[in-house]
Amino acid sequence: MPGTDPNRRPRRAILIFFDTLNRRFLPPYGNDWVHAPNFRRLAERTATFGNCYAGSMPCIPARRELHTGRYNFLHRSWGPLEPFDDSMPHLLKEHRIHSHLVTDHQHYFEDGGSTYHTRYSTWEFFRGQEGDPWKGRLAEPDIPEAAKLQRNDLWRQDWVNRGHLEREEDHPQTRTFEAGLEFIETNHAQDDWFLQIETFDPHEPFYTYKQYKDLYPHTYDGPHLDWPEYKRTTERPQAVEHVRYEYAALLSMCDRSLGRVLDAMDTHDMWDDTMLVVGTDHGFLLGEHGWWGKNVQPWYDENIHTPLFVWDPRSGVRDERRDSLVQTVDLAPTLLEYFGIERPPDMQGFPLRETTATDTPVREAALFGSYGGHVNVTDGRHVYMRACASPDNAPLYEYTLMPTHMRGRFTPAELSEARLAAPFPFTKDCPVLQLPAHGQRNAHHHGSLLFDLEADAGQEHPLVDDELELRMADLTVRLMRSNDAPAEQFQRMGLPAEGQVGPEHLLVRRQRAAAERAAASLPTEDELPRGRIDLRSPLSEILAVPAATDAIEAVVPGLLSNPRVATLGHVTLRELAALAPAVLDGARLRALAAALSVV
Numbered sequence: 001m002p003g004t005d006p007n008r009r010p011r012r013a014i015l016i017f018f019d020t021l022n023r024r025f026l027p028p029y030g031n032d033w034v035h036a037p038n039f040r041r042l043a044e045r046t047a048t049f050g051n052c053y054a055g056s057m058p059c060i061p062a063r064r065e066l067h068t069g070r071y072n073f074l075h076r077s078w079g080p081l082e083p084f085d086d087s088m089p090h091l092l093k094e095h096r097i098h099s100h101l102v103t104d105h106q107h108y109f110e111d112g113g114s115t116y117h118t119r120y121s122t123w124e125f126f127r128g129q130e131g132d133p134w135k136g137r138l139a140e141p142d143i144p145e146a147a148k149l150q151r152n153d154l155w156r157q158d159w160v161n162r163g164h165l166e167r168e169e170d171h172p173q174t175r176t177f178e179a180g181l182e183f184i185e186t187n188h189a190q191d192d193w194f195l196q197i198e199t200f201d202p203h204e205p206f207y208t209y210k211q212y213k214d215l216y217p218h219t220y221d222g223p224h225l226d227w228p229e230y231k232r233t234t235e236r237p238q239a240v241e242h243v244r245y246e247y248a249a250l251l252s253m254c255d256r257s258l259g260r261v262l263d264a265m266d267t268h269d270m271w272d273d274t275m276l277v278v279g280t281d282h283g284f285l286l287g288e289h290g291w292w293g294k295n296v297q298p299w300y301d302e303n304i305h306t307p308l309f310v311w312d313p314r315s316g317v318r319d320e321r322r323d324s325l326v327q328t329v330d331l332a333p334t335l336l337e338y339f340g341i342e343r344p345p346d347m348q349g350f351p352l353r354e355t356t357a358t359d360t361p362v363r364e365a366a367l368f369g370s371y372g373g374h375v376n377v378t379d380g381r382h383v384y385m386r387a388c389a390s391p392d393n394a395p396l397y398e399y400t401l402m403p404t405h406m407r408g409r410f411t412p413a414e415l416s417e418a419r420l421a422a423p424f425p426f427t428k429d430c431p432v433l434q435l436p437a438h439g440q441r442n443a444h445h446h447g448s449l450l451f452d453l454e455a456d457a458g459q460e461h462p463l464v465d466d467e468l469e470l471r472m473a474d475l476t477v478r479l480m481r482s483n484d485a486p487a488e489q490f491q492r493m494g495l496p497a498e499g500q501v502g503p504e505h506l507l508v509r510r511q512r513a514a515a516e517r518a519a520a521s522l523p524t525e526d527e528l529p530r531g532r533i534d535l536r537s538p539l540s541e542i543l544a545v546p547a548a549t550d551a552i553e554a555v556v557p558g559l560l561s562n563p564r565v566a567t568l569g570h571v572t573l574r575e576l577a578a579l580a581p582a583v584l585d586g587a588r589l590r591a592l593a594a595a596l597s598v599v
Contacts, residue, residue, distance in 0.1 A: 011191040011192060011193075011273045011274070012191070012192075012193055012194075012195075012270065012273060012274040012275070013193075013194045013195070013274065013275040013276075013277070013335055013338055013339070014180075014184075014194075014195045014196075014197065014261065014265075014274060014275070014276050014277070015194070015195070015196045015197070015198075015277045015278075015279075015331070015335070016197045016198075016258060016261060016276070016277070016278045016279075017066070017196060017197070017198040017199075017278075017279060017280065017281070018198075018199060018201065018202065018254060018278075018279070018280045019059060019105065019198075019199065019200045019201065019202070019203040019280065019281055019282075020201075020202055020203040020204070020280065020281070020282065020283065020284045021202060021251070021254075021279075021280035021283065021306070021307055022247070022251075022283040022284050022286070022302060023283060023305060023306060023307040024283075024302060025247065025248060025251055026039050026251075026307055027039055027040045027043075028040060028042070028043035028048050028307070028309075029048075029050075029307060033248075034248045034251060034252070035215045035216075035248075035252045035255070036251060036252060036255040037255065037259070038255045038256065038258045038259030038262060039255055039258065041259065041262060042258065042262065042278060042309050043309065043319065044318065044319045045262070045271070045276075045311055045318050045319070046276065046278070046309040046310055046311040046317075046318060046319075047309070047310050047311070047312075047317045047318070047320050047321070047322050047356045048307075048308075048309055048320070048321050048322065049307075049308040049309070049310065049321075049322045049324075049326055050321055050322065050323050051305075051322075051323050051324060051325045051326065051380050052279070052305070052306050052307065052308035052326050052327065052328075053304055053305055053306065053325070053326075053327050053328075053366045053368055053378060054281060054282050054303075054304050054306050054327065054328050054368055055071050055073070055327050055328050055329050055366070055367065055368050056071050056072045056073035056328075056368070056369070056370070056371075057073065057281075057282060057294070057295070057299065057303075057304070057368070057369065057370040058078075058281065058282055058294055058295055058370065059078075059105075059107055059281055059282075060078045060079070060107055060112055060113045060116075060406070061073055061076075061077070061078060061079075061370070061371070062281035062282065062328055063108075063113070063116055063281070064076075064079075064081060064085070064116075065327075065328045065329050065332075065349075066088070066328060066331055066332060067081060067085065067086070067087040067088050067089065067090075067116065067119065067332060068081075068085045068086050068087065068088075068329075068332065068346070068347065069086070069088065069329050069330070069331075069332035069333050069343070069344075069347035069348060069349035070329055070346060070347060070348040070349065070426065070483070071329065071348070071367055071483050073368075073369050073370055073371045074369075074371075074375070074480065074483055074485040074486065074489050075398075075399045075424070075485075075486065076371065076398055076399060076400055077371035077372070077398060077405070077437065078112045078113075078371075078405065078406045079112055079400055079402055079404060079405075080111075080112060080113060080114050080115040080116070080402040080404060081115040081116055081119065081402075082400065082401055082402055082427075082432075083401055083402070083430065084401070084426070084427045084428040084430045086332075086344045086346055086347055087119040088331075088332035088335055088336060089101070089119045089120045089121075089194065089196070090119040090120075091336060091341055091344070092121075092194050092335070092336070092339060092341070093119075093120070093121045095339065095341050096192060097192050097193065097194055097339050097341075098121045098122070098192060098193040098194070099119075099120040099121045099122075099193070099194045099196070100120060100121060100122045100123065100124075100183055100193065100194070100195050100196070101117055101120040101122075101123040101124070101196045101198065102123070102124045102126075102176050102177075102179040102180045102183065102195075102196070102197055102198070103117070103123070103124070103125055103126070103176060103196075103197075103198040103199070103200075104125070104126040104127070104128070104129050104172030104173060104175070104176045104198075104199055104200050104201075105129070105198055105199070105200045106127070106129050106130065106132040106200065107406070108125070109125065110406060110407050111404040111405065111406070111407060111408055111409055112404050112405055112406040112407065113406075114404070115402065120196070124176075124179045126172040126175040126176050126179070127161075127172060128161045128164065128165055128170075128171070128172045129161075129172050129173075129200040129201075129203070130154065130158055130200065130203065130204075130205065131153070131154030131155065131156075131157040131158045131161070132157070132161060133157060134157075134160075134161050134164075135160050135161055135163070135164055136160075137160045137163075140156075141156065141159040141160045141162075141163060142159070142163075143156075143159045144223070144224040145223045145224060146223050146224040146225065146227075147222065147223045147224070147225040147235070147239070148227065148229070149229055149231075149568065149570075149571050149575055149578075149579060150229060150568075150579075151570075155227075158205060158227075162207060165207070168209050168211075168253075171209075171253075172199075172200070173199045173200070173201045173253065173254070173257060174257070176197065176198070176199050177197060177199070177257040177260055177261065180195060180197035180261065181260060181261065181264055183195055184261070184264045184265075184268065184270075185264070188264075188268040188270060189268075192339075194335065194339075197261065199254065199257070201250055201253065201254050202247060202250040202251045202253075202254055203284075204226075204227050204228060204247075204284070204293075205226050205227035206226040206227070206243070206246040206247050206249065206250045207226060207250070208246075208249045208250045208252075208253045209253070212249040212250065212252045212253045213245075213246075213249045215248075215249060215252055216245040216248055216249055218241060218242065218245055219238070220238060220239070220241075220242040222236075222238070222239050222242070225239060225242060225243055225246070226243070226246045228243050228286070228292035228293060229292060229293065229579070230292060230293030230294065230295055230296045231291070231292055231293070231296065231578040231579045231581075232290055232291060232292075232522055232577070232578040232581055233287050233290050233291060233292055233578070234522060234574060234575060234577075234578045240286070240287040243286060243287070243292075244286050244287070247284070247286055258278070271311070271313060272313055273313055274313065275310075275311060275312055275313065275335075275338050276309075276310070276311040277308075277309070277310050277311075277331065277334070277335075278307075278308070278309040279306065279307065279308045279309070279328070279331065280306050280307060281306075281328070282294060282303050282304060282306065283302050283303045283304070283305070283306060284302070284303065285297070285300065285302050285303060286302075288300065288302050288458075289302075289459070289460075289519075290519075290521055290522075295370060295441065296441050297446065298374055298376075298385050298443070298446050298449060299368060299369060299370070299373075299374065299376055299385065300459050301383070301453070301457075301459055304368050304376070306328075308326065310334075310352060310356045312338070312353060312356045312357070314353070314357075315353070315356060315357035317356055317357055322355060322356065322359045323359060323380075324355045324359050324360065324361045324362060325361065325362075325363055325364075325365070325366055325378070325379070325380040326350075326352060326355060326362065326363075327349065327363075327366050327368075328349075329347075329348060329349030330349040330350050330351070330352050330362065331349070332347060332349060333347055333349045333350055333351045333352075334349075334351050334352045334353070336351070337351035337353055338351075338353070346425075346426040346428075348482070348483065350362035350363065364379065364475070365377050365378065365379045365380075365475040365478075365479060366378050366380075366479075367476070367479040367480070367483065370439075370441075371398075371437075371439060372393060372396050372437065372438065372439015372441075372442075372443075373439055373441055373443045374386055374387055374443040374446070374448075375476060375480065375489075375493055377472055377475045377476045377479060379472070379475065381452065381453055381454050382450070382451065382452055382453065382468060382472060383449075383450070383451045383453060383459070384448075384449075384450050384469065384472035384473065384475075384476065385443075385446075385448060385449040385450070385451075386448050386473065386476055386493055386495075386507065387443040387444050387446060387447050387448045387449075387507065387511060388442070388443055388444050388492050388493060388494070389492065389493060389494025389507065390444065390494075391442070391444045393438070393439055393442045393443070393444060393492065394492060395488040395491060395492060396436070396437050396438065396439060396488065396489075396492055397434045397435060397436060397437055397486065397488060398433075398434070398435045398437040399421060399424070399432045399433070399434055399486065400432060400433055400435070401430065401432055401433060403415060403418075403433060403435070410435070414435055415433075415435070417435060417436050418433045418434065418435045419433070419434050420432075420433065420434070421433070421434035424484050425484050426484060441582075442582060444511075444514070445514065445518050445581070445582040446514070446515060446518045446519075447507075447508075447511035447512065447513075447514040447515030447516075447518060448469075448507040448508045448510075448511050448515070449462045449508070449515055450462055450463045450464070450465060450468060450469055450472065450508050451463065452468075462508075462515065463508070464508055464509050464512060465508075466503065466506055466508075466509065469506050469507075469508050470501060470502075470503065470506060473495065473501045473505055473506065474500075474501045476493075476495065477490075477495050477496065477501050480495070481497075494507060517585055517586075517587065518581065518582075518585065520585070520586045520587075521586065522574065522577055522578065522581075522586050522589060523574075523586060523589060523590055523593070525574070528574070528593050529593055529594070529597045531596060531597045531599065532599065533545055533548045533596050533599050534593065534596050534597065535572060535573045535574045535589065535592065535593050535596065536572050536574065537572060537573075538569060538570050538571065538572060539560075539565060539568055539569050539570075539571055539572070539573070539576070540569035540570065542573070543560065543569070545599065547599045548596060548599050551592075551595040551596055551598075551599055552573075552592060552595070552596075554595065555588065555591045555592050555595050556583070556584065556588055556592065559583065559584070562583075573589070573592060574589065577589045
């Protein structure tokens with residue numbers, strides 16, 4: 001029987017890592033309508049973790065955790081591995097464990113992710129996901145009428161790419177799994193290897209094929225919609241349902257790819273000596289809480305509470321649930337321990353061997369968030385989303401020796417303000433550049449939030465509970481300190497860098513009104529008055545009517561002078577509110593509607 005010999009030397013490990021895998025769409029986590037038989041099959045062969053949380057968000061920060069086993073969102077935004085970072089696949093390579101990456105994740109090949117794939121012994125990359133700058137075409141591609149507000153170069157390039165992905169065998173997900181299966185076929189009889197099969201799917205756009213769409217018959221007669229933007233939902237319920245089915249169709253394609261790996265493990269009798277880990281970086285909001293996407297709203301459970309499946313042949317635990325609180329930072333220590341490699345001292349995650357075997361806890365609480373946003377903590381039952389203490393979301397600095405953004409380098413203007421800061425405990429005596437920065441989004445707009453998942457699994461009823469907030473704020477501070485958070489992060493969050501957390505540090509009650517305003521739904525089209533110029537009019541039409549621009553300036557000063565607004569002439573004011581809710585909330589939108597009604 002698998003796992004009956006605890007002294008048997010582990011020989012192989014496979015990590016299947018999806019991007020944007022929403023646990024609430026998976027049958028092992030209670031979904032009863034998504035066609036995903038291989039995820040059911042996976043759960044029957046593994047320990048299914050019910051309390052796994054991501055840490056640093058989104059995609060590339062999560063992968064830095066996957067390599068380093070420590071949080072990074074308190075020091076750095078999206079960026080490469082640093083020269084001082086420990087890297088799990090590189091450590092495997094140093095110990096003569098061959099690490100092989102197969103991926104279609106294009107962010108590895110941009111400025112902000114360029115040092116990850118080279119840590120593996122060997123690697124393969126397959127082109128064409130999202131707006132990957134793959135195929136060059138100067139003539140305009142054929143793009144159908146689409147419900148897309150931000151029609152940028154990424155959007156155009158994706159339609160160029162789709163012209164080369166008309167068959168499933170051409171899809172980068174398919175080619176990625178084919179390469180992984182080729183590695184297994186070639187090396188299943190060999191020892192000492194780690195294979196990472198990583199696909200960008202089911203990340204948006206939810207591009208897939210007829211046989212998967214046919215699994216979800218439904219009526220939809222609107223414009224093309226398989227790439228929801230990160231914004232408030234303003235679409236009608238039929239459109240929201242359609243997008244969920246599009247996501248489910250792509251997830252079913254992922255399920256088929258997963259099944260092919262399970263088949264290979266069966267065929268080659270690999271379960272006795274091969275670890276299998278299946279996970280993701282984060283989820284995706286598909287209309288829940290009135291939002292699409294991630295990053296621009298608080299990190300609700302649909303995004304941050306992730307699926308995780310682990311097969312460890314040493315214990316042989318299968319078809320069992322695990323409730324201990326675990327995180328992405330635990331995956332690197334788990335794989336190192338499996339191969340008998342000592343965990344580096346800067347790696348803060350924990351090996352999950354005993355947790356997989358007996359549900360042994362490894363932590364009291366888990367920290368998560370994105371750079372410059374909420375700093376969040378969960379104890380497995382409660383979730384505390386701590387917003388910045390003041391509207392300026394300051395002070396905030398980047399710490400790096402690799403000054404690149406997602407798709408570009410830091411500019412000379414940014415670098416001109418850099419100074420050399422003293423080493424952190426984890427930078428291995430290396431000083432680092434300190435650069436003034438701005439968070440991706442200002443969390444102050446959303447306020448601080450507190451939830452009890454046992455009583456409110458949907459996070460629809462935030463609590464005001466000073467005693468509970470005090471306990472959760474104390475957990476936040478303890479975890480920030482253990483992560484060597486910069487002193488200014490405590491100042492930004494209104495928390496003590498030293499000493500005790502007290503009632504004077506609590507924010508939920510103080511920011512309650514802001515949180516309620518941010519959570520309020522935008523008015524529907526049917527609720528808005530109609531006129532010659534109204535909230536349904538494109539901005540290009542509004543800008544041509546001086547009386548209308550004067551009315552808008554009186555209600556929201558400076559709105560139309562924002563450079564970004566000038567690029568969105570086809571967008572209505574209601575759609576603009578969905579994209580920029582901190583600028584145009586429901587109250588301001590109603591005031592604009594009233595002002596325009598008399599123009």
